[in-house]
Amino acid sequence: MATAEVEKRRNHLAALSFAAVVVFLGFPMWLRTTTTYRAWLPMTQIQELAELQLILSADVEVVFARGTLTPEQQKKIPVMHSRDEAHTIDGETSLIYRYETRYRTATIMEEDALNKPSAAETDLSMHTLSESPCGSLVVYVIPESSTLLPQDVDVYVGQRRMALLRVDANMKAGKTLDQVLAALEPQVKKVLQVMSFSHDDITAALSDRVRLSPGSPQSKADSMRTFKSSPGYEITFSLLNPDPKSHSVYWDMEGAVRTYVQPLLTKLSPVANFSVDSQTLHYTMLGINARFDANHSAYTLSADSLSHVINPVEARLGSNAASSNPVLNFLLYVPDAQHSPLHILDHRKQKVTTNAFHSPRWGGIMVYNVYGFYGPDEMASDININMAKVMAVFLSQLRLLLGVHPLAPPARFLVSPLGGTGLSDWELDRLMWSRTVENIATATTTITSLAQLLDQIENIIINDNVAQQVSNAVTTLQLAAAELESGNLAFALQYSKEAILASERAFFDPSLLHLLYFPNDQKFAIYIPLFLPMSVPILLSILNLLAELRQKRKDKQAKKD
Structure with missing residues (x-):
């Protein structure tokens, strides 16, 4: 009898031991080993990004030359008289535009520069004296008697961040300084609309996030044409010679890139990185049949047929698989002898002056006629391409595709006409404004979308690298917005580019896909067949033990009664 009691107690202790091991050791260990690791994310700051209010600030300096103010007015203007213009809220983009205007008189060296024979020389001299930072503008107010501007011109916009503004002599007569500044303000605003950030540029950059008003067709066209912001672009120049037997074509693309393209790309380096390559493709046709037009005595391509040119040609261009950057294609097509000359007609059936066209967010194609180079027997002729003519067309298309709108x-x-770089300083600023806003909007959308995804699907692993990239994106977004508000355009653009890179690294991190399609019901379907057979005997033993204890308690209570 005693042996049976000992055996029963041993069974009870064994059952309790197994249960204790399962409850206090096995179950916590299982939870620990099967729990998805999720590093901490700044969710509060990410939610605040959705309500981030962007303020675009620009510093404007208005400098009065000698003869534009009376002695009394000049005494009242301090060395630096500031006026912070009231904020202007863009109804479509919900952005705030702000100009901080400072007024002063010209220095002696600036007066010497304003006495140059031409406005272009004045522009260069002012740039030599001091270079204005990105995003800022200097407007020099010159008297009506100045010979810098023609009589039919009131405002000269230079290649740098400088403008000349002619004022009426009656503006200063019998008026206080405040009245003069108030009368000058509308003219300065017109200058700012040309040289600083504009509504059209910003709405074009945010076209996929805002609904453009019916009254802004230009913004819609610009948004469809321009490549979206990217850290880098690949530029490919291709020479298409469909019939090498008819003519041997040579183009000095290396020299053309060095002379015409590289100065522009160097100036655009704050916006993105660029790489350039070229190729020559023989026996490559446009893919559509040109028709002979008796009215023009030439073969023609109508505007309606141009959309069918891209796909057949693109198959021969090859792909840049080594980079994920967008590719800008520029094709120079030399027609064969049987289809020369070849002209492009617009919708009005008139010849296109440049004999070229561009495809939105793809590139441009130019038809280069060599008609007249052929001999009587149409033997091969050596033809040197006029690269100055060709690059003038391609650079104009490149400006459009990158967002430098006419x-x-x-x-x-x-x-002022464009200089050797093909881009004015203030045009670069306008592009930097729009790209900064676009980068901030894109990075904000990416990070908030990632946060919503991680919040909805709890099985996705969030490793430390992803968390670090998310934190970096949030921090750089906040810094970009702060620099944008402070008017530091160069820093704002750099931070916005870093935010784009960090947000994309986090969003496309391969570790996020590890448990993306492994929901909880599948987890239980795997583990229940494993733990159920082991748990049933332990559970039955515990139930038997509880039943015996309950029975013993009833027996003791019966004996007492």
Whole structure:
């Protein structure tokens, strides 16, 4: 009898031991080993990004030359008289535009520069004296008697961040300084609309996030044409010679890139990184049949057929698989002898002056006619391409595709022609403004979308690298917005580019896909067949033990009664 009691007690202790091991050791260890690791993310700051209010600030300096103010007015203007213009809220983008205007008189060296024979020389001299930082502008107010500007011009916009503004002599007569500044303000605003950030540029950059108003067709066209912001771009120039037997074509692309393209890309280096390559493709046709037009005595391509050119040609161009950056294709097509000359017609059936066209977010194609180089027997002729003519067209298309939109200046405005770089400083600033806003919006969308995904799917692993990239993206976004508000355009653009890279690294991290399609019901379906057979005997033993204890308690209670 005693042996049976000992055996029963031993069984009870064994059952309790197994249960204790399972409950206090096995189950916690199972939870620990099967729990998805999720590093900490700054969710509060990410939620605040969705309500981030961007303020675009620009510093504007208005400098009065000798003869534009009366002696009394000049005494009242301090060395630096500041006026922070009221904020302007863009109804479509919900952005705030702000200009901080400072007024002063010209220095002696600036007066010497304003006495140059031409406005272009004045622009260069002012740039030599001091270079204005990115995003800022200097407007020099010159008297009506100045010979720098023609009589039919009131405003000259230079290649740098400088403008000349002619004022009426009656503006200063009998007026206080505040009245003069108030009368000058509308003219300065017109200059800012040309040289600083504009509504059209910003809405074009944010076209996939805001609904453009019906009254802004230009913004819609610009947004469809321009490549979206990217850390880098690949530029490929291709020469298409469909019939090498008819002519041997040579183009000095290396020299053309060095002379025409590289100065522009160097100036655009703050916006993105660029790589350039070229290729020559023989026996490559456009893919559509040109028709002979008796009215023009030439073969023609109509505007309606141009959309069918891209796909057949693109198959021969090859792909840049080594990079994920967008590719800008520029094709120079030399027609064969049987289809020369070849001209592109617009929708009005008129010849396109450049004999070229561009495809939005793809590139451009130019038809280069060599008609007249053929001999009587149409033997092969050596033809040197006029690279200056070709690159003038391609650079114009490149500007459009990158977001440097053509400008229609207001009446009585004179815009300086482009210099050797092919891009004015203020045009670069306009592009930097729009790209900064676009980068911030894109990075914000990426990070908030990632946070929502991680919040909804608890099985996704969040390792330390992803958490670090998310934190970096949030921090650089906040810094970009702060620098944008402070008017530090160069720093704002750099931080926005870093935010883009960090947000994309976090969003496309391979570790996020490890348990993306492994929900909880599948987890239980795997573990229940493993633990159930082991748990049933332990559970039954515990139930038997509890039943015996309950029975013993009843027996003791019966004996007492």
